[in-house]
Amino acid sequence: MTGLLTDLYELTMAAGYFEAGKATQKATFELSIRRLPTRRNFVIAAGLAQCVEYLLNLRFTPEEIDYLRGLQQFARVSIGFFDYLRDFRFTGDVFAVPEGTPLFAGEPMLIVRAPLIQAQIPETALLSAITFQSLIASKAARMVEAAGGRDVLDFGTRRAHTPQAGVLGARAAYIGGCVATSNALTGLRYGIPVFGTAAHSWVLSFPSEMESFRQLQKLLGPQTVQLIDTYDTLQGARRTAELGPPLWGVRLDSGDIVTLARKVRTILDDAGLPDAKIMASGDLDESKIRDIVAAGAPVDAFGVGTELATSGDAPSMGTVYKLVEVDICGIKRFTAKLSQDKQTLPGAKQVFRLPNRDVLARSAECCAGAEALLRPVVLGGNLVETLPDAGAARARALACIAKLPTELRSLDVAHQHPVEYSKDLTALIERTRRNSG
Amino acid sequence: MTGLLTDLYELTMAAGYFEAGKATQKATFELSIRRLPTRRNFVIAAGLAQCVEYLLNLRFTPEEIDYLRGLQQFARVSIGFFDYLRDFRFTGDVFAVPEGTPLFAGEPMLIVRAPLIQAQIPETALLSAITFQSLIASKAARMVEAAGGRDVLDFGTRRAHTPQAGVLGARAAYIGGCVATSNALTGLRYGIPVFGTAAHSWVLSFPSEMESFRQLQKLLGPQTVQLIDTYDTLQGARRTAELGPPLWGVRLDSGDIVTLARKVRTILDDAGLPDAKIMASGDLDESKIRDIVAAGAPVDAFGVGTELATSGDAPSMGTVYKLVEVDICGIKRFTAKLSQDKQTLPGAKQVFRLPNRDVLARSAECCAGAEALLRPVVLGGNLVETLPDAGAARARALACIAKLPTELRSLDVAHQHPVEYSKDLTALIERTRRNSG
Numbered sequence: 001m002t003g004l005l006t007d008l009y010e011l012t013m014a015a016g017y018f019e020a021g022k023a024t025q026k027a028t029f030e031l032s033i034r035r036l037p038t039r040r041n042f043v044i045a046a047g048l049a050q051c052v053e054y055l056l057n058l059r060f061t062p063e064e065i066d067y068l069r070g071l072q073q074f075a076r077v078s079i080g081f082f083d084y085l086r087d088f089r090f091t092g093d094v095f096a097v098p099e100g101t102p103l104f105a106g107e108p109m110l111i112v113r114a115p116l117i118q119a120q121i122p123e124t125a126l127l128s129a130i131t132f133q134s135l136i137a138s139k140a141a142r143m144v145e146a147a148g149g150r151d152v153l154d155f156g157t158r159r160a161h162t163p164q165a166g167v168l169g170a171r172a173a174y175i176g177g178c179v180a181t182s183n184a185l186t187g188l189r190y191g192i193p194v195f196g197t198a199a200h201s202w203v204l205s206f207p208s209e210m211e212s213f214r215q216l217q218k219l220l221g222p223q224t225v226q227l228i229d230t231y232d233t234l235q236g237a238r239r240t241a242e243l244g245p246p247l248w249g250v251r252l253d254s255g256d257i258v259t260l261a262r263k264v265r266t267i268l269d270d271a272g273l274p275d276a277k278i279m280a281s282g283d284l285d286e287s288k289i290r291d292i293v294a295a296g297a298p299v300d301a302f303g304v305g306t307e308l309a310t311s312g313d314a315p316s317m318g319t320v321y322k323l324v325e326v327d328i329c330g331i332k333r334f335t336a337k338l339s340q341d342k343q344t345l346p347g348a349k350q351v352f353r354l355p356n357r358d359v360l361a362r363s364a365e366c367c368a369g370a371e372a373l374l375r376p377v378v379l380g381g382n383l384v385e386t387l388p389d390a391g392a393a394r395a396r397a398l399a400c401i402a403k404l405p406t407e408l409r410s411l412d413v414a415h416q417h418p419v420e421y422s423k424d425l426t427a428l429i430e431r432t433r434r435n436s437g
Numbered sequence: 438m439t440g441l442l443t444d445l446y447e448l449t450m451a452a453g454y455f456e457a458g459k460a461t462q463k464a465t466f467e468l469s470i471r472r473l474p475t476r477r478n479f480v481i482a483a484g485l486a487q488c489v490e491y492l493l494n495l496r497f498t499p500e501e502i503d504y505l506r507g508l509q510q511f512a513r514v515s516i517g518f519f520d521y522l523r524d525f526r527f528t529g530d531v532f533a534v535p536e537g538t539p540l541f542a543g544e545p546m547l548i549v550r551a552p553l554i555q556a557q558i559p560e561t562a563l564l565s566a567i568t569f570q571s572l573i574a575s576k577a578a579r580m581v582e583a584a585g586g587r588d589v590l591d592f593g594t595r596r597a598h599t600p601q602a603g604v605l606g607a608r609a610a611y612i613g614g615c616v617a618t619s620n621a622l623t624g625l626r627y628g629i630p631v632f633g634t635a636a637h638s639w640v641l642s643f644p645s646e647m648e649s650f651r652q653l654q655k656l657l658g659p660q661t662v663q664l665i666d667t668y669d670t671l672q673g674a675r676r677t678a679e680l681g682p683p684l685w686g687v688r689l690d691s692g693d694i695v696t697l698a699r700k701v702r703t704i705l706d707d708a709g710l711p712d713a714k715i716m717a718s719g720d721l722d723e724s725k726i727r728d729i730v731a732a733g734a735p736v737d738a739f740g741v742g743t744e745l746a747t748s749g750d751a752p753s754m755g756t757v758y759k760l761v762e763v764d765i766c767g768i769k770r771f772t773a774k775l776s777q778d779k780q781t782l783p784g785a786k787q788v789f790r791l792p793n794r795d796v797l798a799r800s801a802e803c804c805a806g807a808e809a810l811l812r813p814v815v816l817g818g819n820l821v822e823t824l825p826d827a828g829a830a831r832a833r834a835l836a837c838i839a840k841l842p843t844e845l846r847s848l849d850v851a852h853q854h855p856v857e858y859s860k861d862l863t864a865l866i867e868r869t870r871r872n873s874g
Contacts, residue, residue, distance in 0.1 A: 006620075007620065007633060008621045009634055009636060011633075025642070029638070067621075068621070125600050131595075157444055158561045160565055161606070162565060162602040163562050163565050165598040167442065169598070183445075184444070184448060184504075185439060187441075188500070196448075200760070200774045201464075202450045204763075205772070206457075215453055219514070310752040311752075321595075323642060333644075335641040
């Protein structure tokens with residue numbers, strides 16, 4: 001994994017720490033959610049697997065080191081630092097909330113405790129990996145909620161911000177509750193179910209719609225999903241009915257879905273195809289899905305793209321990666337930023353989940369009857385145990401969401417879920433603020 | 438480049454084309470902008486280099502082919518298709534608008550003419566690559582416009598949707614007019630200037646702010662940018678002033694930028710540091726930049742992250758990749774989709790740019806005195822000539838934007854720029870619609 005996949009300042013700071021003799025100071029950084037994204041009552045944690053993969057494989061190639069040496073920002077840096085980069089390995093610890101866990105504003109998702117340089121350099125990549133997947137998993141959870149038991153499928157790769165975002169976004173959408181993805185590579189890499197229909201180009205490439213339908217059925221058998229809106233949706237439905245089984249169903253991709261779904265359902269039922277399913281797609285988001293469901297339209301599955309793959313209404317989230325502790329020769333110094341509206345809380349933490357509230361505490365505290373959300377994942381640069389796969393993360397998300405208070409599961413903004421500070425943490429915050437600056 | 442990096446249906450359709458004996462039919466697909474993103478008067482084309490890299494390196498590994506063979510969707514597909522995939526090479530043609538070109542709604546950005554299967558499979562990856570970079574380049578152009586001659590720097594990697602989006606987003610931001618990026622890998626890969634300051638963790642890692650400032654100055658000399666808001670911005674400015682040169686300047690990352698910039702300017706000037714610059718950052722977008730500039734605040738440069746890296750107000754764009762022509766044994770059939778609100782226009786096209794309007798024409802037409810925007814890039818699977826690099830694309834964008842009518846350069850929505858259809862294209866559209874369905 002390329003070490004240069006980060007902001008330049010992580011590397012100049014690394015050089016500065018090295019030059020200032022701080023390379024071996026133990027530092028604790030906390031990746032946390034400063035603010036929830038717009039209209040979200042919680043966020044589903046996702047992306048941990050990619051963070052761990054990144055940390056355990058972080059290296060600097062000779063070409064990368066030469067590039068840095070040629071930059072004016074490194075003109076004053078001694079050769080020792082570049083030797084350090086050449087031999088770079090992450091040797092620290094990572095504590096993290098399991099993928100699929102709902103989290104609230106102010107809560108840490110991941111903690112890195114490592115020699116200062118090793119903890120600083122990954123900031124950019126960790127933020128990018130975890131923020132994006134958590135956004136997409138959370139967006140998927142909203143769509144699944146809106147669909148009220150009907151299937152939601154991820155068709156978003158083409159709208160994702162680069163192909164890599166397509167692959168990882170599909171993984172995150174699955175964790176958030178989608179049943180399958182159209183992304184073939186995600187299927188292969190992460191063992192996630194794949195699903196596909198056909199495009200308008202398929203229909204257009206044949207001399208007639210009927211011929212294209214016939215050929216698709218020959219190809220896919222019971223997996224056949226006819227795309228019926230290329231010319232005229234109802235005509236497409238009648239042609240599908242005429243061909244009969246084998247058939248999964250049809251896809252509507254334009255027009256008034258509620259009205260069309262009813263008419264198409266009648267056509268299919270009248271032709272003795274009550275098991276043929278209707279999938280809706282085409283610029284859907286959670287509120288459109290909710291409306292279609294509320295109208296009682298006979299839609300069995302939703303294929304969602306753009307809004308899911310970009311988390312369209314909230315494409316970013318205020319996550320931060322902040323230094324909370326420095327350990328210099330065994331003496332701990334707690335750190336906090338006091339910047340206006342951007343304060344941070346000192347000290348390594350734990351999140352305790354109780355049925356009706358979360359408690360943010362110092363890392364060594366206990367809390368009877370509560371689930372401790374931050375768990376060791378990497379210790380001394382080694383993976384503690386195999387991480388749960390996307391399927392396990394998805395199961396956790398579904399189970400955790402089902403246990404949330406009903407108002408938090410609403411698509412609208414609910415009251416903020418209580419996240420309290422423990423007495424010890426409160427005391428540390430006050431002490432640190434008094435001593436800062 | 439992995440062939441599975443696409444929607445499953447591209448591959449099932451490919452199998453279907455193969456089985457239906459259509460593998461060698463020549464098809465022409467058009468990647469075009471159906472709708473401009475919200476609040477945009479134009480889009481800056483970007484991402485072509487990555488599309489070409491993808492097409493010329495598109496391969497299927499044995500593992501990928503085995504995966505497909507194991508899927509139920511491929512249960513009816515003959516072995517010949519998997520042999521075809523094993524030997525897959527893109528042998529077609531690509532015509533494209535050069536990166537850095539402003540485009541309007543309805544205009545094609547890229548045309549692929551290749552055997553049907555070869556043109557179908559890349560749909561997903563091409564859409565993802567070109568849409569994302571074009572969105573970011575366009576967003577950058579808005580920020581550069583708002584900054585009115587002051588520098589805009591891309592600090593967005595951590596907010597990008599995956600690390601790859603950080604790297605390519607930084608490239609696109611540069612094409613759109615940013616002067617530099619914080620992304621070190623983008624610097625190395627694309628020869629783009631890199632810039633960095635220091636993070637709050639740098640300041641916090643030292644026992645005092647003053648000590649952190651001193652160490653940064655020792656490290657970076659004249660490139661030193663002190664981050665002065667960790668504890669108190671004005672105190673940070675006074676400490677910077679006390680240390681004196683060498684110094685690039687300071688960065689304000691929170692609070693009321695207009696007021697703080699004025700006070701900080703006074704502190705620096707009073708200390709005999711009139712050349713020390715002031716950079717503003719922290720959740721900036723083009724309207725905040727415009728307000729800061731309009732208030733006459735002494736800000737020399739803007740560092741932008743979240744809004745730029747995600748194209749926050751418009752994280753997606755209605756690009757489509759549609760079949761417009763099929764050539765069966767030398768006989769051309771023109772295709773168009775008639776779906777409600779989603780019609781497409783038949784036939785391979787050219788975009789002619791005239792001073793006051795664009796003309797969308799058929800590919801073989803001429804238009805005296807106009808610039809033909811779609812140019813051959815790949816012919817018969819081979820690159821025609823080395824593509825312009827990001828620097829050249831940036832120069833083209835700046836020059837083209839400067840020539841646009843003033844109202845289109847506004848950050849607000851202007852009248853739509855006229856995009857007319859040639860007489861030949863109009864006739865083809867009518868003929869195709871009459872014959873469709």
